[in-house]
């Protein structure tokens with residue numbers, strides 16, 4: 001077994017300083033990885049630079065030469081999973097699987113081919129072993145508490161026509177709606193009253209909401225509740241992302257859906273793959289906690305494509321990764337395509353936890369929509385977050401990106417947490433007795 005390479009992690013004062021430092025280091029031909037900053041070092045900058053120990057002196061010299069300051073440097077060890085091979089004794093049937101699990105046990109990175117192997121193996125005992133390893137990784141890096149967030153889908157208007165989407169432009173939706181500020185704030189206050197710390201403001205790509213309107217909303221949420229704000233409003237110019245970040249938005253969810261360019265273009269007739277990646281890079285540069293995700297079971301998608309998606313999440317230092325099955329939506333060009341499988345989606349969740357480690361992995365609404373136990377299963381496969389749908393009931397049924405969407409509420413979230421043997425966060429002001 002190869003020894004674990006010693007690494008250091010460089011923590012900067014801000015994301016832009018971190019990105020400048022990363023560029024300067026890379027310009028010397030030194031390899032770096034961007035990794036989520038370990039929680040023990042605080043949240044000064046949510047992404048840090050990992051370097052090999054032997055490069056430390058050269059890196060420090062390079063930063064000094066370029067007048068680039070950094071806050072701290074610490075020894076950094078990729079998370080090991082001690083005792084994993086022993087635990088998986090009865091699951092190991094091939095040398096390949098054993099070698100991959102050995103690397104995970106020792107904290108070594110696994111390759112695209114090895115990720116693909118984990119996604120392709122048909123051995124029941126190896127598949128069970130993947131879930132066991134992912135659950136151990138989840139427990140050791142993010143613990144047993146399930147993060148609960150609330151989503152308000154404030155507009156189902158969209159100027160784009162993604163072929164899979166039930167609210168695409170031109171799709172007959174029974175009722176298009178837009179929520180005004182007061183109505184959105186009612187939902188925000190309800191979540192705040194339950195003790196929830198993060199609100200997700202989600203919509204189609206709807207220019208009705210100008211940057212100014214969104215800034216006013218963000219400032220009001222901050223003033224009245226101090227909640228963390230996640231935006232999920234699609235592609236916008238850099239300047240808009242910057243203004244929204246400065247106004248107080250903390251996180252941004254912009255899913256890549258697939259890193260296979262041909263499939264990306266096929267499912268997104270209005271979008272350009274490189275532009276989507278560029279938007280994600282801007283969000284990272286602006287210091288958003290960066291969210292992405294993919295769909296499993298897209299037409300033509302292979303396990304190799306999914307392995308590439310997982311490495312994209314890692315390389316882009318994505319902190320929130322929404323992984324859901326493709327679900328055909330009525331009235332769209334993809335309505336008769338077969339839906340993605342629950343089993344493969346869960347396996348992708350598990351492998352993503354093993355590769356990306358310290359990230360938020362939601363038990364997605366899409367999974368719950370095709371399997372009533374989907375959220376419980378996802379929490380047992382490495383997921384650690386649940387997003388409640390807090391859109392007012394009169395609008396909910398009109399925000400159907402895919403058909404038969406499950407409306408995750410407090411009751412179903414609490415049930416999934418209980419059934420999976422996990423813990424509710426202490427910040428909640430509402431108990432399971434009041435809800436169940």
Ligand code: SF4
Pocket residue numbers: 158159160161162165166167168169203204205234401
């Ligand atoms: S997926 Fe998003 S951008 Fe595409 S049509 Fe649906 S709401 Fe619009």
